[in-house]
Amino acid sequence: MTDRTLYIVTCGAPLASRVADGVSAARLRGWTPYVLPTDAARPWLEGQDLADVPILTGNRKPTEARRAPKADALAVVPATFNTLNAWANGNANTYPLTTLCAALGSRTRTVAVPFAKHDLAGHPAWLASLAVLRYAGVRIVDPHDGSTASLEPIESGTGDRVAENFRWDWVLGELESSGEIRGVSQ
Template sequence: MTDRTLYLVTCGAPLASRVEDGVRAARERGWNPYVLPTDAALPWLAEQDLVGVPVLVGNRAPGEPRRTPKADAVAVVPTTFNTLNAWANGTANTYPLTVLCAALGSRIPIAAVPFAKHDLAGHPAWTASLAVLRYMGVHIVDPHDGSTSSLEPLSSGTGECVAENLRWDWVLNLLNVA
């Protein structure tokens, strides 16, 4: 067992179907992963084998102790239009967004894989939010090829194919994994 904690935040898009693979890859690299899904991601997790992996849903109750150790790094795979914009704006109205906002403020290593089609990626809030997150040190990873210097929106109907071809090392290599 390791003492390095990785929060794996996942949003509701086809790439969420690969969380099980991400958990396995993280463990192979010595991370102790915790999955923090948005409500929209839950259906994508239903058929995955996440037995033995803490999947944290909802805020903790008043007086309830912390459910996780402090994160050493965060991977956001995928981050959708809604979550990415809320995160960059500092909107902390869900458990995953609260965690993301706190991680950004703490300046721990973060890698995010945006997943948005052309129409949403063409909205000015998307470009502004990406700029804010990059400014704060978030590694933005293109889901098509792992590039951190460019980001291509998804073409309609290609989400499953793009998700299938994602390599988790594109994300984990950015988090100072030994």
């Protein structure tokens, strides 16, 4: 197994409570993980065993060296309504969004696990943003069952249960599957 760098971008929703599980699963599969939380995700990380995992927040200063090697892949778990729409629209106004936008531009293998309730998923921007990201090569994984063929919104009040039943193997399997992203071998 080769050592590969995985950025785990996490947003503020119940599935962020499983980041430590993702770190462990990634390490078992030969990845070196780095966690990039949005501001809303930081409270979800409290109490998780992430002591030795680099957590990258905020932009580095011009005089600072690069804090992490270039990512071989990115996992966006969970991808909330706000982050997913901003990312699809090219808004790079936070460190996690800058990283996500750069990954699209460099065609870095990326898997996203959208996590939005019915009312937000019913907004027209949601479907448009999913279409943009899919077109750009992002693999979309349903947090309920790991499906890449369909995506169901989160029923209000069930976020914790969906998070509890989520399997990181769904994400890592998609990252490791062979294939091409927009004609570029990965």
